[in-house]
Amino acid sequence: MEKIKKLLINILVLGMEKAFYFSIDENNYNEGDLVIVETNRGIELGRVISSPIEKEVNSEDEFPKVLKKGTLDDYKVFELNKIKAKETQAYCQEEADKLSLNMKILSADYMLDGTKIIIYYLADNRVDFRDLLKVLAAELKCRIELRQIGTRDKAKLIGGIGICGLKLCCSSFLNEFDGISITMAKNQMLALNIPKLSGHCGKLICCLKFENDTYLDLQKDLPRVGSKVKYNDQIYKITSMNVITKMIRIENKENIQTVPYDDIKDSILPRDYVMPIQQSTPSHNVSENENKNNDVKDRPQQGKFNNRNSRFNSNKTQKNNGEKTNNEKN
Secondary structure, three states, X not given: OOOEEEEEEEEEEOOOOEEEEEEEOOOXXXXXXXXXXXXXXXXXXXXXXXXXXXEXXXXXXXXXXEEEEOOHHHHHHHHHHHHHHHHHHHHHHHHHHHOOOOOEEEEEEEOXXXXXXXXXXXXXXXXXXXXXXXXXXXXXXXXXXXXEEOHHHHHHHHOOEOOOOOXXXXXXXXXXXXXXXXXXXXXXXOOOOHHHHEOOOOOEOOHHHHHHHHHHHHHOOOOOOOOEEEEOOEEEEEEEEEOOOXXXXXXXXXXXXXXXXXXXXXXXXXXXXXXXXXXXXXXOOOOHHHHHHHHHHHHHHHHHHHHHHHHHHHHHHHHHHHHHHHHHHO
């Protein structure tokens, strides 16, 4: 298929606080201009954050089009919609509590034309909100969309600062959530400390996913942890490594070293290599001095035993003599 050249422009959608590329027909947009665009949520207000670029695309509909330029009046409507959305959020939470619905209203967003509102809520289980929807429709008189979100979507919606000191990835540039497993942390040689590897949502941090492929590529040429290596005429075991700097930590009973991979890459032993075991023959000969020491140790014990017998015999003799004297007196 023949590709088409289109002018693309990067626009920050103010209601979502995220940037997307849109196509334009004429190069008459400057950085900072207000524009009106149509997203998957509806009609929204945006701001141009970069100059137009030319790119080859597969079809005309690959990128959504900018509808028109925005004005200051459009921006005032956007600010009024934000105030109305907060009031609607409080009203919706109040009505949900009246109906005893186990749901927490997180936020509400009005589209620019005011014909639609999206209400985001958090709940442990599925909620039957049909009665709530009737109450809201009678009060708001516009199209209402209730969206249940999870903990990751909640962090994306609320935002925050990650452990790196930057804005959360989910609230800045990630559009979709991919599956993340603890294996990705193992591939990056990280300590399996779940609290440190968890983000604001309580799940594993998203950066483990998009850094995983890079670590797998870097590990292709490196040996596995646990491999044996011969270095300086000694046999070592690889215990850890830094795949970025390619520094390898090797250990044996006598020494621990950290060496560059280039120094040992030609000395790695095969997996079935078995380290030789040094057998020492036990000595069964006992020296004469040891025998003498044993005899000396035994003598005091014998003397103690004899002293005890002599004391016992003397006491017995005295007792018998005392009995004889009493008999003679009688």
